[in-house]
Amino acid sequence: MTDSKNPIQVADRIFRTIELLAQTGPMGLLDLSHAAELNKSTMHRILLSLISMGYVKQDPVSLHYSLTFKVWDIANQMLTKIDILEIARPYLKHLVEITGETVHLVQRDGIHAVYIDKVESYTNSVRMVSTIGKSVPLYCSGVGKALLAEMEPAAVKTIWNNSKIEKLTAHTITDYQTLTKRLVQVRERGYALDEEENELGVRCIAVSIRDYTGQSDYAFSISAPSSRMSEHTIQELAVQILAVRKQLENSWR
Numbered sequence: 001m002t003d004s005k006n007p008i009q010v011a012d013r014i015f016r017t018i019e020l021l022a023q024t025g026p027m028g029l030l031d032l033s034h035a036a037e038l039n040k041s042t043m044h045r046i047l048l049s050l051i052s053m054g055y056v057k058q059d060p061v062s063l064h065y066s067l068t069f070k071v072w073d074i075a076n077q078m079l080t081k082i083d084i085l086e087i088a089r090p091y092l093k094h095l096v097e098i099t100g101e102t103v104h105l106v107q108r109d110g111i112h113a114v115y116i117d118k119v120e121s122y123t124n125s126v127r128m129v130s131t132i133g134k135s136v137p138l139y140c141s142g143v144g145k146a147l148l149a150e151m152e153p154a155a156v157k158t159i160w161n162n163s164k165i166e167k168l169t170a171h172t173i174t175d176y177q178t179l180t181k182r183l184v185q186v187r188e189r190g191y192a193l194d195e196e197e198n199e200l201g202v203r204c205i206a207v208s209i210r211d212y213t214g215q216s217d218y219a220f221s222i223s224a225p226s227s228r229m230s231e232h233t234i235q236e237l238a239v240q241i242l243a244v245r246k247q248l249e250n251s252w253r
Contacts, residue, residue, distance in 0.1 A: 013038065017046050018055065018067065026064035084218060085117050088209075091248045092119045092220060098240055101224045106143045108217045111163045112136060113143045139163050139179060140172045142194030142206035143219040148179075149186035150208050150216035156183065171196045191238050196226060203229035205237050207245045220245075 013036070020035050021027065027035070033043040047065055050056035054070045085105070092103045096119045105117035112135040138144030138159055148156050157176075165174050173179050186192040194204035206221035222237050229237075 013042070013046055014050065017043070017050065018071065021056065021065065021067045022071070026059065026062070026066040028062075028064050032065065084211075087251060088218075088220070088248060089117060089119070091244050091251075092117065095119075095220075095222065095240065095244045096121050099222055099237060101222050101228070101237075103220060103222055104143070105218065105220045106136075108138070108147050108219075109135065111138055111159050113138055113141060113147060113219065136198055137163055139165065140168060140194075140197045142192045142204035142221050142223075143208075145179075145182060145186055145192035145194075146206040146208040146219045146221075147216060149183045149192065150210075153180075156180070168198055169196055169200045171200075173197060189238070190242055193234070194221070194223075201226050203234075205229075205234055205241055207241055209245060210249055 016036055017032065020032060024035070029040060029044060029047070032047070033040045036043060038046075047056055047058075051058065055068060056065050057068050058065050084107075088105055092105060095103050100121055102121045103119045104115055106113040107116050108114075114135045115132050118132055136144060138148055148159065151159075156179075160176055160179065166172065167174050173182065182192075190207065192206045194202070194206065196203060202223055203226045204221045204223045206219055208216040209218040209220065210216050211218065220241075222241055
């Protein structure tokens with residue numbers, strides 16, 4: 001690039017061109033120069049540079065310019081380096097600090113949710129017996145219902161049909177219609193509850209996490225003995241867990 005002595009201006013023009021092509025698809029030289037508010041000769045030099053670096057190609061028939069898959073390759077390389085545990089843990093620790101309760105992070109694995117991280121609260125004497133690597137059914141856990149609420153009805157039905165429906169406690173949902181009604185509530189309020197459905201004496205509030213692709217394969221929850229999880233407390237925790245989810249999801253962007 002030799003059209004400007006200002007390296008910042010050169011970089012700005014290069015990336016603006018890449019962003020334009022990503023937003024609009026193939027474009028001709030004149031349209032690109034108008035959209036970027038640059039003269040044709042400057043835009044032509046930018047495009048030649050991007051072609052030489054392998055980021056842009058020109059169709060020999062239409063003469064339109066478009067991005068190559070090199071941009072996609074770079075994005076994929078970056079995404080493979082993303083570590084959900086590393087990204088999420090500061091948010092989970094913050095949630096423990098402001099609530100004083102234990103927080104779990106799970107990943108969906110078929111019909112189960114698997115604990116992949118746990119931040120224990122040390123301000124309370126009662127400890128959660130959950131362990132990293134343990135799995136819980138989606139249909140009878142807070143994190144599970146948070147994940148199911150993000151799915152299409154057909155996918156939920158498939159998971160239900162493939163699950164071993166057991167009444168683990170007196171509160172476990174074993175009726176499909178009841179589950180679907182609960183999922184409607186989850187979608188309306190943004191969070192799910194485990195009302196001692198998986199373990200007697202333990203209540204949880206959970207939310208799913210949408211990653212950079214918009215998929216919801218992860219969820220996190222606040223768990224505590226039922227004695228510490230009154231309806232008033234649940235409402236307070238709902239505000240906090242929803243706020244932390246928003247912060248975590250914004251970190252992907």
